[in-house]
Amino acid sequence: MQDHQFDFVVEATPEEVWDVYWKGMRAGVDTDAVTITILHQGDEQGNGLVRHCRFPVPKYLLSKGRAQSWEWITESERPVSWRYDAIGKPLWSRASGWTRLEDLGNGSTRVHFRETYDVFHPVMRWLFEKRVHAFISEGNDALIEAALVRSLARHRERNRGPA
Numbered sequence: 001m002q003d004h005q006f007d008f009v010v011e012a013t014p015e016e017v018w019d020v021y022w023k024g025m026r027a028g029v030d031t032d033a034v035t036i037t038i039l040h041q042g043d044e045q046g047n048g049l050v051r052h053c054r055f056p057v058p059k060y061l062l063s064k065g066r067a068q069s070w071e072w073i074t075e076s077e078r079p080v081s082w083r084y085d086a087i088g089k090p091l092w093s094r095a096s097g098w099t100r101l102e103d104l105g106n107g108s109t110r111v112h113f114r115e116t117y118d119v120f121h122p123v124m125r126w127l128f129e130k131r132v133h134a135f136i137s138e139g140n141d142a143l144i145e146a147a148l149v150r151s152l153a154r155h156r157e158r159n160r161g162p163a
Contacts, residue, residue, distance in 0.1 A: 002117040002133040006141045007110055012152050014101040014109045018079035020151045021099075022046055046076040053086075058135050061128070063090040067136075071095075091132050093119045113144065 010017060025046065029036040035054040042049030050072045057067040069088035076082040081100040088095060095117045102110040117133040119125040 002129060003114070004117075004133070004137050005112075005114045007112045008141075008145045009104065009108055009110050010145075010148060010152060011108055013107055014079040014103050016152065016155070017101055017109050017111065017148065020155050021148065024147075024151055025049065042073055042076075045078050046073045046082055049073040049076075055136065057091070057132060061090050061132070067091070069095070091119055091124060091128055092121065093117060093129075111145075111148070113141075 012020075026038060026041055026049070028038045028051070033056055037052045038049065039052055040048060040050040050070070053069045053071060055067055055069075056065055057063065059065045061067070067088055067090055069086045071084045071086035074083050074085050079101055081098065083096065083098045086095040086097075087093070095115060097113065097115040100112040102112060104110055115137070117129065117136075119129040119132075
C-alpha cells in the first residue's frame with residue numbers, strides 16, 4: 001500500500017476554504033489532462049457525492065495513457081474534514097483520501113491531505129503500485145495548493161464587488 005501525505009497553509013478561514021473547495025468539487029473539472037464528472041451531488045455537506053474521474057497514467061499499462069476512477073465522499077463535516085473512497089482501473093485499485101482543515105487563527109488554515117493507494121492483484125501490486133501511484137501523484141501537491149489559492153483569490157474578488 002502506498003501512503004502519501006502533505007500539508008500547506010493558506011490565508012483563509014476554514015469556512016472560506018470549505019466553501020471555495022466545495023463549490024469547485026460540485027462543479028466538476030474538464031481540462032486537457034483531467035475530467036471529473038459529478039454523478040450525484042450528495043447532501044448539503046457533501047456526504048454521498050459521487051464522481052467519475054479520468055486522468056493520465058503511464059502508457060505501459062496499455063490503456064492509451066488514461067485511467068478512470070469512481071469516487072464517493074464517505075465522511076464530510078463542514079468546515080473540518082472530508083474523506084473519499086475510490087475504485088480505479090486499468091490497474092484495479094482502491095484509494096482513500098482525507099482532507100482536514102486546521103484553524104491556525106488570524107484567518108489562516110493549514111490544509112492536511114493524505115491518500116492511500118492499494119492495487120488488488122498481488123503481482124500487479126509488486127510490479128506497478130509504487131510507480132503508478134508516484135506517476136498519478138506527481139505534481140498533485142503543488143496543483144492542489146495553487147488551485148485553492150487561485151480559487152480563494154477569485155472568491156474574494158467577486159465578494160469585494162465594484163468599488
